[in-house]
Amino acid sequence: MTSYTPPHERAREAFLDAVRFDRAGLVPIIAQDAATGEVLMLAWMNRAAVEETLATGRVCYFSRSRGTLWRKGETSGQVQRLVELRLDCDRDSLLALVEQTGVACHTGRRSCFFTAIRDGAVTEIAAPLADPEALYGGAR
Template identity: 55%
Template sequence: MAKGQVEVSSLDDIRYDERGLVPAIVQEASDGTVLMLAYMNRESLSKTLETGRTWFYSRSRGELWPKGETSGHVQNVRRVLYDCDADTILVQVEQVGSACHTGERTCFYRELGGT
């Protein structure tokens, strides 16, 4: 494969942790803003690829959840990439509304002080 070329792969290539999860960074496709970090298992990643909308695995509830199910703030998937170690997913989306449950556009709106 030529350097810089995107490799198309399958769910079998992803390295899930001992709980069957992989971290998923969600990024606004239009401007590169990091919107949130969530976790996916094989089923939620598969549903994301099948439906074109993000699905995650809730570690606290132990179940799948489609992003925006109650709020309407869905994420339309533009591209799904994975890193060189195959243990982190990057989901590039078109965010409808806010990504954060607080109403903020991104979950990363708080800054640590001090330099």
């Protein structure tokens, strides 16, 4: 896996200016495991979160429920290191290719996408790999 190199300031500003944030100043972002392609989670970023992520290489989100920046792994140790940040064709959503330490989901599962319809029934297709209380103290 190649290590992340922060872009020069002009490139970072050009990327930030290209993002079409919604009326609330947010953009949805999907985190995907860079090595396996597994989709890990969907979250939100504001301009400050994108800026910090690009500058540090550690993925930072915006918590809509807390109204503040949320640095992935800050309390749980389940860190996401940025490999590459991509902007979609409409410039209104992001894809972060990441190296995930531990689990990505606050439920203790590797991915937040663990519920599916299979054989006509709603089914949980992945069990927790970690205790969410131990990771997050019940907080998201």
